Amino acid sequence: MSTTPLARAVALAALGSCLTLPSLAQAEFIKDSKASIEARNFYFNSDFREDAGQSKQEEWAQGFLLRLESGFTEGTVGFGVDALATFGFKLDSSDDRAGSGLLNQDRSGGSQDNYGGLGLTAKAKVSESILKVGALQLKNQAIGSSDSRLLPQVFRGANLVSKDIEGLTLDLGYLDEVNNRNSSDYQDMRLNTFTNSGIQVSGVNQSNQFMFAGGSYKLTDSLTAGYYYSNLEDLYKQHSFNLIHVLPIADGQSLKSDLRYARSTDDGSSNVDNNAFGAMFTYSLSGHSLGLGYQKMSGDTGFAYIGDSVDPFLVNYVQVGNFAAKDETSWQARYDFNFASIGIPGLTFMTRYLTGDNIDRGAASEGKEWERNMDIAYVVQEGTFKNLGIKWRNATMRNNFSRDIDQNRLIVSYTLPLF
Incomplete structure:
Protein backbone atom coordinates (compact mmCIF):
# COMPACT_ATOMS: atom_id res chain seq x y z
CA MET A 1 0.00 0.00 0.00
CA SER A 2 1.84 3.06 -1.22
CA THR A 3 1.85 6.13 0.98
CA THR A 4 0.19 9.25 -0.45
CA PRO A 5 1.38 12.85 -0.29
CA LEU A 6 -1.46 13.70 2.11
CA ALA A 7 -0.73 10.78 4.43
CA ARG A 8 3.03 11.42 4.39
CA ALA A 9 2.66 15.11 5.05
CA VAL A 10 0.28 14.73 7.97
CA ALA A 11 2.19 11.81 9.51
CA LEU A 12 5.58 13.52 9.26
CA ALA A 13 4.16 16.75 10.63
CA ALA A 14 2.75 14.94 13.64
CA LEU A 15 5.97 13.01 14.17
CA GLY A 16 8.02 16.18 13.86
CA SER A 17 5.90 17.98 16.43
CA CYS A 18 6.34 15.06 18.82
CA LEU A 19 10.12 15.13 18.48
CA THR A 20 10.30 18.83 19.29
CA LEU A 21 8.32 18.56 22.53
CA PRO A 22 10.07 18.32 25.89
CA SER A 23 10.88 14.82 27.07
CA LEU A 24 8.09 14.97 29.66
CA ALA A 25 5.50 15.62 26.95
CA GLN A 26 6.85 12.62 25.03
CA ALA A 27 6.55 10.26 27.99
CA GLU A 28 3.12 8.85 27.14
CA PHE A 29 3.96 8.85 23.42
CA ILE A 30 6.76 6.37 24.11
CA LYS A 31 5.29 4.45 27.07
CA ASP A 32 2.01 3.60 25.32
CA SER A 33 3.63 2.65 22.03
CA LYS A 34 3.44 -0.93 20.83
CA ALA A 35 4.68 -2.90 17.86
CA SER A 36 4.26 -6.40 16.51
CA ILE A 37 5.13 -8.44 13.47
CA GLU A 38 2.78 -11.07 12.10
CA ALA A 39 3.75 -13.83 9.69
CA ARG A 40 0.93 -15.43 7.66
CA ASN A 41 1.34 -18.56 5.62
CA PHE A 42 -1.79 -18.96 3.46
CA TYR A 43 -2.88 -21.85 1.22
CA PHE A 44 -6.06 -21.27 -0.84
CA ASN A 45 -7.89 -23.80 -3.02
CA SER A 46 -11.21 -23.24 -4.81
CA ASP A 47 -12.26 -26.24 -6.88
CA PHE A 48 -14.94 -25.42 -9.47
CA ARG A 49 -17.17 -28.41 -10.02
CA GLU A 50 -17.66 -28.08 -13.79
CA ASP A 51 -15.52 -28.82 -16.81
CA ALA A 52 -15.96 -25.41 -18.47
CA GLY A 53 -13.50 -22.58 -17.83
CA GLN A 54 -10.80 -22.46 -15.18
CA SER A 55 -11.03 -25.67 -13.14
CA LYS A 56 -9.59 -24.28 -9.91
CA GLN A 57 -7.90 -21.42 -8.09
CA GLU A 58 -4.97 -22.74 -6.11
CA GLU A 59 -2.21 -20.59 -4.65
CA TRP A 60 0.17 -20.62 -1.69
CA ALA A 61 1.79 -17.46 -0.32
CA GLN A 62 3.70 -16.00 2.63
CA GLY A 63 2.92 -12.60 4.11
CA PHE A 64 4.39 -10.32 6.78
CA LEU A 65 2.66 -7.45 8.57
CA LEU A 66 4.57 -4.99 10.77
CA ARG A 67 2.26 -2.87 12.92
CA LEU A 68 3.50 0.18 14.87
CA GLU A 69 1.18 2.19 17.12
CA SER A 70 2.48 5.12 19.13
CA GLY A 71 0.90 6.53 22.24
CA PHE A 72 -0.16 10.18 22.38
CA THR A 73 1.91 13.14 23.50
CA GLU A 74 0.75 14.76 26.74
CA GLY A 75 -1.32 17.93 26.78
CA THR A 76 -4.84 19.03 25.87
CA VAL A 77 -4.27 17.74 22.34
CA GLY A 78 -2.19 14.58 22.06
CA PHE A 79 -0.48 13.59 18.81
CA GLY A 80 0.72 10.24 17.55
CA VAL A 81 1.63 8.20 14.48
CA ASP A 82 0.75 4.65 13.39
CA ALA A 83 2.30 2.61 10.60
CA LEU A 84 1.45 -0.61 8.77
CA ALA A 85 4.13 -2.18 6.58
CA THR A 86 3.17 -5.25 4.54
CA PHE A 87 4.93 -7.67 2.24
CA GLY A 88 3.66 -10.81 0.52
CA PHE A 89 5.35 -13.22 -1.85
CA LYS A 90 4.37 -16.20 -3.95
CA LEU A 91 5.27 -19.73 -2.90
CA ASP A 92 3.22 -21.58 -5.50
CA SER A 93 0.90 -20.54 -8.35
CA SER A 94 0.47 -20.69 -12.12
CA ASP A 95 -1.47 -18.80 -14.78
CA ASP A 96 -4.18 -21.48 -14.90
CA ARG A 97 -4.62 -21.52 -11.08
CA ALA A 98 -4.37 -17.79 -10.23
CA GLY A 99 -7.14 -15.46 -9.05
CA SER A 100 -7.49 -16.56 -5.42
CA GLY A 101 -7.09 -13.01 -4.08
CA LEU A 102 -3.90 -13.93 -2.21
CA LEU A 103 -1.54 -12.27 -4.71
CA ASN A 104 -1.42 -9.26 -6.99
CA GLN A 105 -2.42 -10.26 -10.50
CA ASP A 106 -0.18 -9.58 -13.50
CA ARG A 107 -1.19 -8.63 -17.04
CA SER A 108 -1.07 -12.22 -18.29
CA GLY A 109 -3.73 -13.32 -15.83
CA GLY A 110 -1.28 -14.94 -13.45
CA SER A 111 0.12 -13.61 -10.17
CA GLN A 112 3.09 -11.39 -9.45
CA ASP A 113 5.98 -12.78 -7.40
CA ASN A 114 5.56 -10.24 -4.58
CA TYR A 115 3.77 -7.08 -3.49
CA GLY A 116 3.29 -4.87 -0.42
CA GLY A 117 3.69 -1.34 0.83
CA LEU A 118 3.70 1.10 3.71
CA GLY A 119 0.73 2.98 5.14
CA LEU A 120 1.12 5.86 7.60
CA THR A 121 -1.58 7.32 9.83
CA ALA A 122 -1.35 10.57 11.79
CA LYS A 123 -3.62 10.80 14.83
CA ALA A 124 -4.72 13.38 17.36
CA LYS A 125 -6.62 12.91 20.63
CA VAL A 126 -8.71 15.33 22.67
CA SER A 127 -10.33 13.80 25.74
CA GLU A 128 -12.03 10.62 24.42
CA SER A 129 -12.13 11.73 20.77
CA ILE A 130 -9.55 10.45 18.27
CA LEU A 131 -8.98 11.73 14.74
CA LYS A 132 -6.97 9.60 12.31
CA VAL A 133 -5.78 10.70 8.86
CA GLY A 134 -4.04 8.47 6.35
CA ALA A 135 -4.19 4.67 6.03
CA LEU A 136 -7.30 3.27 7.73
CA GLN A 137 -8.78 -0.13 8.49
CA LEU A 138 -12.48 0.25 9.32
CA LYS A 139 -15.21 -2.01 10.69
CA ASN A 140 -18.67 -0.52 11.19
CA GLN A 141 -22.21 -0.69 9.77
CA ALA A 142 -21.29 1.44 6.76
CA ILE A 143 -18.05 -0.21 5.69
CA GLY A 144 -15.86 -3.15 6.68
CA SER A 145 -12.23 -3.57 5.60
CA SER A 146 -11.59 -7.17 4.56
CA ASP A 147 -8.75 -9.09 6.22
CA SER A 148 -9.57 -12.57 4.94
CA ARG A 149 -6.59 -13.06 2.61
CA LEU A 150 -2.83 -12.72 2.86
CA LEU A 151 -2.73 -8.93 3.44
CA PRO A 152 -5.52 -6.62 4.66
CA GLN A 153 -7.58 -4.13 2.69
CA VAL A 154 -6.76 -0.51 3.61
CA PHE A 155 -8.58 2.76 2.85
CA ARG A 156 -7.16 6.28 2.58
CA GLY A 157 -8.98 9.10 4.32
CA ALA A 158 -9.95 10.52 7.70
CA ASN A 159 -11.91 9.02 10.59
CA LEU A 160 -13.12 10.64 13.82
CA VAL A 161 -14.36 8.45 16.69
CA SER A 162 -15.70 10.13 19.83
CA LYS A 163 -16.63 8.46 23.14
CA ASP A 164 -16.87 11.61 25.27
CA ILE A 165 -20.49 10.92 26.25
CA GLU A 166 -20.91 7.79 28.35
CA GLY A 167 -22.55 5.00 26.38
CA LEU A 168 -22.43 6.93 23.08
CA THR A 169 -19.93 6.30 20.27
CA LEU A 170 -19.92 8.74 17.35
CA ASP A 171 -18.14 7.72 14.14
CA LEU A 172 -17.49 10.02 11.15
CA GLY A 173 -15.40 9.27 8.09
CA TYR A 174 -14.37 10.42 4.63
CA LEU A 175 -12.52 8.12 2.21
CA ASP A 176 -11.15 8.83 -1.25
CA GLU A 177 -9.18 5.72 -2.24
CA VAL A 178 -8.86 2.01 -1.44
CA ASN A 179 -5.89 -0.35 -1.51
CA ASN A 180 -7.41 -3.79 -1.94
CA ARG A 181 -6.10 -6.87 -0.18
CA ASN A 182 -4.25 -8.17 -3.29
CA SER A 183 -2.93 -4.82 -4.53
CA SER A 184 0.01 -2.48 -3.99
CA ASP A 185 -1.76 0.65 -5.26
CA TYR A 186 -4.60 2.91 -4.17
CA GLN A 187 -7.49 3.28 -6.59
Whole structure:
Protein backbone atom coordinates (compact mmCIF):
# COMPACT_ATOMS: atom_id res chain seq x y z
CA MET A 1 0.00 0.00 0.00
CA SER A 2 1.84 3.06 -1.22
CA THR A 3 1.85 6.13 0.98
CA THR A 4 0.19 9.25 -0.45
CA PRO A 5 1.38 12.85 -0.29
CA LEU A 6 -1.46 13.70 2.11
CA ALA A 7 -0.73 10.78 4.43
CA ARG A 8 3.03 11.42 4.39
CA ALA A 9 2.66 15.11 5.05
CA VAL A 10 0.28 14.73 7.97
CA ALA A 11 2.19 11.81 9.51
CA LEU A 12 5.58 13.52 9.26
CA ALA A 13 4.16 16.75 10.63
CA ALA A 14 2.75 14.94 13.64
CA LEU A 15 5.97 13.01 14.17
CA GLY A 16 8.02 16.18 13.86
CA SER A 17 5.90 17.98 16.43
CA CYS A 18 6.34 15.06 18.82
CA LEU A 19 10.12 15.13 18.48
CA THR A 20 10.30 18.83 19.29
CA LEU A 21 8.32 18.56 22.53
CA PRO A 22 10.07 18.32 25.89
CA SER A 23 10.88 14.82 27.07
CA LEU A 24 8.09 14.97 29.66
CA ALA A 25 5.50 15.62 26.95
CA GLN A 26 6.85 12.62 25.03
CA ALA A 27 6.55 10.26 27.99
CA GLU A 28 3.12 8.85 27.14
CA PHE A 29 3.96 8.85 23.42
CA ILE A 30 6.76 6.37 24.11
CA LYS A 31 5.29 4.45 27.07
CA ASP A 32 2.01 3.60 25.32
CA SER A 33 3.63 2.65 22.03
CA LYS A 34 3.44 -0.93 20.83
CA ALA A 35 4.68 -2.90 17.86
CA SER A 36 4.26 -6.40 16.51
CA ILE A 37 5.13 -8.44 13.47
CA GLU A 38 2.78 -11.07 12.10
CA ALA A 39 3.75 -13.83 9.69
CA ARG A 40 0.93 -15.43 7.66
CA ASN A 41 1.34 -18.56 5.62
CA PHE A 42 -1.79 -18.96 3.46
CA TYR A 43 -2.88 -21.85 1.22
CA PHE A 44 -6.06 -21.27 -0.84
CA ASN A 45 -7.89 -23.80 -3.02
CA SER A 46 -11.21 -23.24 -4.81
CA ASP A 47 -12.26 -26.24 -6.88
CA PHE A 48 -14.94 -25.42 -9.47
CA ARG A 49 -17.17 -28.41 -10.02
CA GLU A 50 -17.66 -28.08 -13.79
CA ASP A 51 -15.52 -28.82 -16.81
CA ALA A 52 -15.96 -25.41 -18.47
CA GLY A 53 -13.50 -22.58 -17.83
CA GLN A 54 -10.80 -22.46 -15.18
CA SER A 55 -11.03 -25.67 -13.14
CA LYS A 56 -9.59 -24.28 -9.91
CA GLN A 57 -7.90 -21.42 -8.09
CA GLU A 58 -4.97 -22.74 -6.11
CA GLU A 59 -2.21 -20.59 -4.65
CA TRP A 60 0.17 -20.62 -1.69
CA ALA A 61 1.79 -17.46 -0.32
CA GLN A 62 3.70 -16.00 2.63
CA GLY A 63 2.92 -12.60 4.11
CA PHE A 64 4.39 -10.32 6.78
CA LEU A 65 2.66 -7.45 8.57
CA LEU A 66 4.57 -4.99 10.77
CA ARG A 67 2.26 -2.87 12.92
CA LEU A 68 3.50 0.18 14.87
CA GLU A 69 1.18 2.19 17.12
CA SER A 70 2.48 5.12 19.13
CA GLY A 71 0.90 6.53 22.24
CA PHE A 72 -0.16 10.18 22.38
CA THR A 73 1.91 13.14 23.50
CA GLU A 74 0.75 14.76 26.74
CA GLY A 75 -1.32 17.93 26.78
CA THR A 76 -4.84 19.03 25.87
CA VAL A 77 -4.27 17.74 22.34
CA GLY A 78 -2.19 14.58 22.06
CA PHE A 79 -0.48 13.59 18.81
CA GLY A 80 0.72 10.24 17.55
CA VAL A 81 1.63 8.20 14.48
CA ASP A 82 0.75 4.65 13.39
CA ALA A 83 2.30 2.61 10.60
CA LEU A 84 1.45 -0.61 8.77
CA ALA A 85 4.13 -2.18 6.58
CA THR A 86 3.17 -5.25 4.54
CA PHE A 87 4.93 -7.67 2.24
CA GLY A 88 3.66 -10.81 0.52
CA PHE A 89 5.35 -13.22 -1.85
CA LYS A 90 4.37 -16.20 -3.95
CA LEU A 91 5.27 -19.73 -2.90
CA ASP A 92 3.22 -21.58 -5.50
CA SER A 93 0.90 -20.54 -8.35
CA SER A 94 0.47 -20.69 -12.12
CA ASP A 95 -1.47 -18.80 -14.78
CA ASP A 96 -4.18 -21.48 -14.90
CA ARG A 97 -4.62 -21.52 -11.08
CA ALA A 98 -4.37 -17.79 -10.23
CA GLY A 99 -7.14 -15.46 -9.05
CA SER A 100 -7.49 -16.56 -5.42
CA GLY A 101 -7.09 -13.01 -4.08
CA LEU A 102 -3.90 -13.93 -2.21
CA LEU A 103 -1.54 -12.27 -4.71
CA ASN A 104 -1.42 -9.26 -6.99
CA GLN A 105 -2.42 -10.26 -10.50
CA ASP A 106 -0.18 -9.58 -13.50
CA ARG A 107 -1.19 -8.63 -17.04
CA SER A 108 -1.07 -12.22 -18.29
CA GLY A 109 -3.73 -13.32 -15.83
CA GLY A 110 -1.28 -14.94 -13.45
CA SER A 111 0.12 -13.61 -10.17
CA GLN A 112 3.09 -11.39 -9.45
CA ASP A 113 5.98 -12.78 -7.40
CA ASN A 114 5.56 -10.24 -4.58
CA TYR A 115 3.77 -7.08 -3.49
CA GLY A 116 3.29 -4.87 -0.42
CA GLY A 117 3.69 -1.34 0.83
CA LEU A 118 3.70 1.10 3.71
CA GLY A 119 0.73 2.98 5.14
CA LEU A 120 1.12 5.86 7.60
CA THR A 121 -1.58 7.32 9.83
CA ALA A 122 -1.35 10.57 11.79
CA LYS A 123 -3.62 10.80 14.83
CA ALA A 124 -4.72 13.38 17.36
CA LYS A 125 -6.62 12.91 20.63
CA VAL A 126 -8.71 15.33 22.67
CA SER A 127 -10.33 13.80 25.74
CA GLU A 128 -12.03 10.62 24.42
CA SER A 129 -12.13 11.73 20.77
CA ILE A 130 -9.55 10.45 18.27
CA LEU A 131 -8.98 11.73 14.74
CA LYS A 132 -6.97 9.60 12.31
CA VAL A 133 -5.78 10.70 8.86
CA GLY A 134 -4.04 8.47 6.35
CA ALA A 135 -4.19 4.67 6.03
CA LEU A 136 -7.30 3.27 7.73
CA GLN A 137 -8.78 -0.13 8.49
CA LEU A 138 -12.48 0.25 9.32
CA LYS A 139 -15.21 -2.01 10.69
CA ASN A 140 -18.67 -0.52 11.19
CA GLN A 141 -22.21 -0.69 9.77
CA ALA A 142 -21.29 1.44 6.76
CA ILE A 143 -18.05 -0.21 5.69
CA GLY A 144 -15.86 -3.15 6.68
CA SER A 145 -12.23 -3.57 5.60
CA SER A 146 -11.59 -7.17 4.56
CA ASP A 147 -8.75 -9.09 6.22
CA SER A 148 -9.57 -12.57 4.94
CA ARG A 149 -6.59 -13.06 2.61
CA LEU A 150 -2.83 -12.72 2.86
CA LEU A 151 -2.73 -8.93 3.44
CA PRO A 152 -5.52 -6.62 4.66
CA GLN A 153 -7.58 -4.13 2.69
CA VAL A 154 -6.76 -0.51 3.61
CA PHE A 155 -8.58 2.76 2.85
CA ARG A 156 -7.16 6.28 2.58
CA GLY A 157 -8.98 9.10 4.32
CA ALA A 158 -9.95 10.52 7.70
CA ASN A 159 -11.91 9.02 10.59
CA LEU A 160 -13.12 10.64 13.82
CA VAL A 161 -14.36 8.45 16.69
CA SER A 162 -15.70 10.13 19.83
CA LYS A 163 -16.63 8.46 23.14
CA ASP A 164 -16.87 11.61 25.27
CA ILE A 165 -20.49 10.92 26.25
CA GLU A 166 -20.91 7.79 28.35
CA GLY A 167 -22.55 5.00 26.38
CA LEU A 168 -22.43 6.93 23.08
CA THR A 169 -19.93 6.30 20.27
CA LEU A 170 -19.92 8.74 17.35
CA ASP A 171 -18.14 7.72 14.14
CA LEU A 172 -17.49 10.02 11.15
CA GLY A 173 -15.40 9.27 8.09
CA TYR A 174 -14.37 10.42 4.63
CA LEU A 175 -12.52 8.12 2.21
CA ASP A 176 -11.15 8.83 -1.25
CA GLU A 177 -9.18 5.72 -2.24
CA VAL A 178 -8.86 2.01 -1.44
CA ASN A 179 -5.89 -0.35 -1.51
CA ASN A 180 -7.41 -3.79 -1.94
CA ARG A 181 -6.10 -6.87 -0.18
CA ASN A 182 -4.25 -8.17 -3.29
CA SER A 183 -2.93 -4.82 -4.53
CA SER A 184 0.01 -2.48 -3.99
CA ASP A 185 -1.76 0.65 -5.26
CA TYR A 186 -4.60 2.91 -4.17
CA GLN A 187 -7.49 3.28 -6.59
CA ASP A 188 -11.01 4.69 -6.82
CA MET A 189 -13.84 2.77 -5.18
CA ARG A 190 -16.66 1.12 -7.10
CA LEU A 191 -20.15 -0.24 -6.55
CA ASN A 192 -20.37 -4.03 -6.29
CA THR A 193 -22.44 -5.44 -9.19
CA PHE A 194 -22.36 -9.11 -8.12
CA THR A 195 -24.26 -11.88 -9.89
CA ASN A 196 -28.07 -11.51 -9.75
CA SER A 197 -27.82 -8.21 -7.86
CA GLY A 198 -29.74 -6.48 -10.66
CA ILE A 199 -27.51 -3.44 -10.06
CA GLN A 200 -26.56 -1.41 -13.11
CA VAL A 201 -24.36 1.66 -13.46
CA SER A 202 -24.66 4.28 -16.18
CA GLY A 203 -21.24 5.54 -17.15
CA VAL A 204 -18.04 4.69 -15.27
CA ASN A 205 -18.41 2.59 -12.13
CA GLN A 206 -15.97 4.42 -9.88
CA SER A 207 -15.96 7.11 -7.21
CA ASN A 208 -13.31 8.81 -5.11
CA GLN A 209 -15.67 10.02 -2.38
CA PHE A 210 -17.24 7.84 0.29
CA MET A 211 -18.51 9.40 3.49
CA PHE A 212 -20.25 7.97 6.53
CA ALA A 213 -21.67 9.30 9.79
CA GLY A 214 -23.25 7.38 12.61
CA GLY A 215 -22.54 5.50 15.77
CA SER A 216 -24.06 3.47 18.57
CA TYR A 217 -25.69 4.16 21.91
CA LYS A 218 -25.91 1.81 24.87
CA LEU A 219 -29.54 2.23 25.91
CA THR A 220 -29.18 -0.21 28.82
CA ASP A 221 -26.54 -2.66 29.98
CA SER A 222 -28.03 -5.26 27.64
CA LEU A 223 -29.39 -3.18 24.73
CA THR A 224 -27.37 -1.22 22.12
CA ALA A 225 -28.76 0.67 19.13
CA GLY A 226 -26.77 1.75 16.06
CA TYR A 227 -27.36 3.95 13.03
CA TYR A 228 -25.14 4.96 10.08
CA TYR A 229 -25.67 7.05 6.96
CA SER A 230 -23.26 6.48 4.09
CA ASN A 231 -22.83 7.72 0.52
CA LEU A 232 -20.62 6.51 -2.31
CA GLU A 233 -20.83 9.63 -4.44
CA ASP A 234 -22.86 9.25 -7.67
CA LEU A 235 -23.52 5.56 -6.96
CA TYR A 236 -25.56 4.90 -3.81
CA LYS A 237 -26.84 6.24 -0.49
CA GLN A 238 -27.63 4.05 2.50
CA HIS A 239 -29.30 4.25 5.92
CA SER A 240 -28.31 1.37 8.21
CA PHE A 241 -29.98 0.47 11.52
CA ASN A 242 -28.85 -2.08 14.09
CA LEU A 243 -30.25 -3.29 17.43
CA ILE A 244 -28.35 -5.73 19.66
CA HIS A 245 -29.80 -7.22 22.84
CA VAL A 246 -28.15 -9.72 25.16
CA LEU A 247 -30.50 -11.46 27.60
CA PRO A 248 -28.79 -13.22 30.53
CA ILE A 249 -30.77 -16.37 31.28
CA ALA A 250 -28.71 -18.06 33.98
CA ASP A 251 -25.09 -18.54 34.93
CA GLY A 252 -23.26 -19.29 31.67
CA GLN A 253 -26.41 -18.92 29.57
CA SER A 254 -27.54 -16.03 27.35
CA LEU A 255 -29.62 -15.20 24.29
CA LYS A 256 -28.25 -12.60 21.87
CA SER A 257 -30.55 -10.90 19.34
CA ASP A 258 -28.97 -8.99 16.44
CA LEU A 259 -31.44 -7.11 14.19
CA ARG A 260 -30.34 -5.21 11.07
CA TYR A 261 -32.13 -3.12 8.46
CA ALA A 262 -30.65 -1.08 5.61
CA ARG A 263 -32.32 1.12 3.02
CA SER A 264 -30.19 1.71 -0.08
CA THR A 265 -31.05 4.05 -2.99
CA ASP A 266 -29.26 5.36 -6.07
CA ASP A 267 -27.22 8.57 -6.14
CA GLY A 268 -27.67 9.51 -9.78
CA SER A 269 -25.60 7.01 -11.76
CA SER A 270 -27.09 3.67 -10.74
CA ASN A 271 -30.43 1.93 -10.29
CA VAL A 272 -29.89 0.91 -6.63
CA ASP A 273 -33.16 0.31 -4.77
CA ASN A 274 -32.93 -2.19 -1.93
CA ASN A 275 -34.38 -2.99 1.48
CA ALA A 276 -32.27 -5.46 3.45
CA PHE A 277 -33.57 -7.01 6.68
CA GLY A 278 -31.53 -9.42 8.78
CA ALA A 279 -31.92 -11.10 12.15
CA MET A 280 -29.58 -13.42 14.04
CA PHE A 281 -30.50 -15.09 17.34
CA THR A 282 -27.75 -16.89 19.25
CA TYR A 283 -28.25 -19.03 22.34
CA SER A 284 -25.08 -19.64 24.37
CA LEU A 285 -24.57 -22.28 27.05
CA SER A 286 -21.09 -22.67 28.52
CA GLY A 287 -18.85 -23.26 25.46
CA HIS A 288 -21.73 -23.99 23.10
CA SER A 289 -23.48 -21.44 20.84
CA LEU A 290 -26.42 -22.15 18.55
CA GLY A 291 -27.50 -19.45 16.09
CA LEU A 292 -30.45 -19.06 13.73
CA GLY A 293 -30.40 -16.34 11.07
CA TYR A 294 -32.85 -14.86 8.57
CA GLN A 295 -32.17 -12.39 5.76
CA LYS A 296 -34.59 -10.84 3.27
CA MET A 297 -33.91 -8.63 0.25
CA SER A 298 -36.64 -6.56 -1.41
CA GLY A 299 -36.77 -3.70 -3.92
CA ASP A 300 -35.59 -3.40 -7.51
CA THR A 301 -32.01 -4.55 -6.79
CA GLY A 302 -29.91 -6.52 -4.36
CA PHE A 303 -27.86 -5.05 -1.48
CA ALA A 304 -25.53 -2.12 -2.26
CA TYR A 305 -21.94 -2.01 -1.00
CA ILE A 306 -18.45 -1.13 -2.18
CA GLY A 307 -16.91 -3.76 -4.44
CA ASP A 308 -13.55 -5.57 -4.48
CA SER A 309 -13.58 -7.38 -1.13
CA VAL A 310 -15.36 -5.01 1.30
CA ASP A 311 -17.25 -6.97 3.99
CA PRO A 312 -20.95 -5.96 3.87
CA PHE A 313 -22.91 -5.57 7.12
CA LEU A 314 -25.18 -8.58 6.59
CA VAL A 315 -25.98 -11.48 8.93
CA ASN A 316 -25.76 -13.97 6.04
CA TYR A 317 -22.51 -12.75 4.50
CA VAL A 318 -20.24 -15.80 4.88
CA GLN A 319 -17.12 -17.41 3.41
CA VAL A 320 -18.17 -17.53 -0.25
CA GLY A 321 -21.63 -15.98 -0.69
CA ASN A 322 -23.45 -12.88 0.51
CA PHE A 323 -27.03 -14.16 -0.01
CA ALA A 324 -27.99 -10.60 -0.99
CA ALA A 325 -29.27 -10.99 -4.55
CA LYS A 326 -32.43 -9.30 -5.81
CA ASP A 327 -35.48 -10.53 -3.84
CA GLU A 328 -33.47 -13.29 -2.15
CA THR A 329 -34.69 -14.85 1.10
CA SER A 330 -32.13 -16.85 3.09
CA TRP A 331 -31.82 -18.77 6.35
CA GLN A 332 -28.81 -19.76 8.44
CA ALA A 333 -28.19 -22.36 11.15
CA ARG A 334 -24.88 -22.07 12.99
CA TYR A 335 -23.09 -23.94 15.78
CA ASP A 336 -19.94 -22.86 17.64
CA PHE A 337 -17.94 -24.60 20.36
CA ASN A 338 -15.14 -23.14 22.46
CA PHE A 339 -13.01 -25.96 23.85
CA ALA A 340 -11.81 -23.74 26.70
CA SER A 341 -15.01 -24.82 28.46
CA ILE A 342 -13.60 -28.36 28.72
CA GLY A 343 -10.04 -27.33 29.53
CA ILE A 344 -8.51 -26.78 26.05
CA PRO A 345 -8.12 -23.00 25.70
CA GLY A 346 -7.30 -21.69 22.23
CA LEU A 347 -9.22 -24.38 20.32
CA THR A 348 -12.48 -23.36 18.60
CA PHE A 349 -14.90 -24.93 16.13
CA MET A 350 -17.66 -23.48 13.95
CA THR A 351 -20.05 -24.93 11.39
CA ARG A 352 -23.02 -23.37 9.60
CA TYR A 353 -25.47 -24.04 6.80
CA LEU A 354 -27.26 -21.42 4.70
CA THR A 355 -29.93 -21.73 2.05
CA GLY A 356 -31.34 -19.00 -0.18
CA ASP A 357 -34.14 -18.90 -2.75
CA ASN A 358 -36.60 -16.62 -4.57
CA ILE A 359 -33.72 -14.93 -6.42
CA ASP A 360 -34.99 -12.80 -9.32
CA ARG A 361 -33.22 -13.93 -12.50
CA GLY A 362 -35.47 -12.12 -14.95
CA ALA A 363 -36.86 -14.48 -17.58
CA ALA A 364 -34.89 -17.42 -16.15
CA SER A 365 -36.17 -19.69 -13.41
CA GLU A 366 -36.03 -18.75 -9.71
CA GLY A 367 -32.49 -18.68 -8.38
CA LYS A 368 -31.51 -20.94 -5.49
CA GLU A 369 -28.27 -21.48 -3.58
CA TRP A 370 -26.87 -23.09 -0.46
CA GLU A 371 -23.54 -22.99 1.37
CA ARG A 372 -21.95 -25.03 4.14
CA ASN A 373 -18.94 -23.74 6.14
CA MET A 374 -16.65 -25.25 8.76
CA ASP A 375 -13.81 -23.56 10.67
CA ILE A 376 -11.37 -25.23 13.06
CA ALA A 377 -8.77 -23.00 14.74
CA TYR A 378 -6.15 -23.33 17.44
CA VAL A 379 -3.91 -20.67 18.97
CA VAL A 380 -1.06 -21.75 21.26
CA GLN A 381 -1.62 -20.09 24.64
CA GLU A 382 1.80 -20.36 26.29
CA GLY A 383 5.34 -21.59 25.96
CA THR A 384 7.84 -21.23 23.13
CA PHE A 385 5.16 -21.17 20.43
CA LYS A 386 2.74 -18.81 22.17
CA ASN A 387 0.55 -16.88 19.63
CA LEU A 388 1.10 -19.48 16.90
CA GLY A 389 -2.26 -19.96 15.20
CA ILE A 390 -3.51 -22.65 12.81
CA LYS A 391 -6.89 -22.38 11.05
CA TRP A 392 -8.62 -24.55 8.48
CA ARG A 393 -11.62 -23.07 6.67
CA ASN A 394 -13.80 -25.27 4.47
CA ALA A 395 -16.77 -24.26 2.31
CA THR A 396 -19.14 -25.94 -0.12
CA MET A 397 -21.33 -23.72 -2.34
CA ARG A 398 -24.00 -24.95 -4.75
CA ASN A 399 -26.47 -22.95 -6.89
CA ASN A 400 -28.44 -23.05 -10.14
CA PHE A 401 -27.03 -19.88 -11.73
CA SER A 402 -23.23 -19.87 -11.37
CA ARG A 403 -20.28 -22.17 -10.72
CA ASP A 404 -20.35 -24.67 -7.85
CA ILE A 405 -17.39 -24.38 -5.48
CA ASP A 406 -15.55 -26.59 -3.00
CA GLN A 407 -13.10 -24.38 -1.10
CA ASN A 408 -10.36 -24.92 1.46
CA ARG A 409 -8.14 -22.38 3.17
CA LEU A 410 -5.28 -23.27 5.50
CA ILE A 411 -3.75 -20.37 7.43
CA VAL A 412 -0.76 -20.61 9.75
CA SER A 413 0.03 -17.35 11.55
CA TYR A 414 2.44 -16.20 14.20
CA THR A 415 2.39 -12.82 15.94
CA LEU A 416 5.48 -11.63 17.77
CA PRO A 417 5.09 -8.59 20.04
CA LEU A 418 8.17 -6.38 19.65
CA PHE A 419 7.42 -3.98 22.50
